[in-house]
Amino acid sequence: MPTSLNEIQALYRKCHYKTIAALALLLVSLALFLVNRWLSLPFILAAVFCQFYFARRSRKLYAQAVTSVNLQKTLCRVLGAAAPQEKSSGAVTAGIIRRSGLMPFREEKNSPLLCWQIQGRLGKLPVSLCDATLTEDYHMPGSGKKRVHFNSGVWAHFDLPSNTGRQFSIVDPDAIPEAVRNEFFSESKGFKAVSLEPETAGRRFILYCPADQENELPPVLFLSALKRLARYTPGYPALSVNGSQLDVFLRNRFLSRPVPYTTAPTEKLLGADPFPELSYLTDLAKAASGSAS
Numbered sequence: 001m002p003t004s005l006n007e008i009q010a011l012y013r014k015c016h017y018k019t020i021a022a023l024a025l026l027l028v029s030l031a032l033f034l035v036n037r038w039l040s041l042p043f044i045l046a047a048v049f050c051q052f053y054f055a056r057r058s059r060k061l062y063a064q065a066v067t068s069v070n071l072q073k074t075l076c077r078v079l080g081a082a083a084p085q086e087k088s089s090g091a092v093t094a095g096i097i098r099r100s101g102l103m104p105f106r107e108e109k110n111s112p113l114l115c116w117q118i119q120g121r122l123g124k125l126p127v128s129l130c131d132a133t134l135t136e137d138y139h140m141p142g143s144g145k146k147r148v149h150f151n152s153g154v155w156a157h158f159d160l161p162s163n164t165g166r167q168f169s170i171v172d173p174d175a176i177p178e179a180v181r182n183e184f185f186s187e188s189k190g191f192k193a194v195s196l197e198p199e200t201a202g203r204r205f206i207l208y209c210p211a212d213q214e215n216e217l218p219p220v221l222f223l224s225a226l227k228r229l230a231r232y233t234p235g236y237p238a239l240s241v242n243g244s245q246l247d248v249f250l251r252n253r254f255l256s257r258p259v260p261y262t263t264a265p266t267e268k269l270l271g272a273d274p275f276p277e278l279s280y281l282t283d284l285a286k287a288a289s290g291s292a293s
Contacts, residue, residue: 167210
């Protein structure tokens with residue numbers, strides 16, 4: 001995998017030339033079609049082959065390289081993590097997501113789909129990040145018909161230094177659809193939905209917790225950190241604290257950003273922080289750790 005701007009720019013040029021070659025073949029085939037449709041056929045086939053095999057494959061390799069170098073220069077450097085690969089594994093697992101108790105998901109091949117996994121530390125705090133897509137099965141209220149919802153975003157996992165003695169989830173309604181939440185928290189887990197005061201993030205979030213903990217609200221410092229995250233991020237947060245683990249899901253936020261193909265890569269592109277929310281999540285983890293019993 002390329003590691004420097006020069007290598008990335010070389011990949012970009014290959015991608016650019018192959019796209020131009022595919023376009024040139026297509027234009028030639030269109031010109032020949034006006035003269036002899038049979039004569040144009042080989043050029044049409046060559047254009048299609050060049051576009052879908054050479055050019056598209058080259059664009060995919062280029063995008064993967066840009067994302068890998070971008071993550072190395074930003075999040076991996078902050079966390080002291082190894083260079084990530086798109087299909088790498090181990091930092092976040094289906095077991096970790098299951099133990100978080102944050103949301104349901106179907107566990108099968110490519111579900112959950114966990115990409116660009118990064119594992120490192122902020123000080124003594126272990127941190128794992130990845131892009132996650134989860135398949136969530138639920139039933140429509142009233143009709144009982146089975147439906148499927150695909151939920152995508154960044155999954156962040158923190159191993160807290162001690163057991164908080166708490167189990168709860170706080171969810172932005174736009175992070176997990178209402179039908180999924182009701183079936184998962186209320187029907188499956190027996191959790192209660194508890195109202196939060198407006199000044200403690202209650203205008204946007206819903207707290208779910210066991211019935212015997214409904215009077216034990218999360219610490220004020222934790223809710224304050226959540227409010228700061230909510231004001232900053234364009235994503236939709238959902239989080240859970242379960243003993244000694246904190247998990248945060250930010251729907252519609254991704255470590256792998258869209259890669260432009262119309263302009264050449266620059267140091268600015270490669271060095272742009274794809275996930276500045278990390279500092280806000282760290283504040284959440286510190287606040288959760290401070291409430292450990």
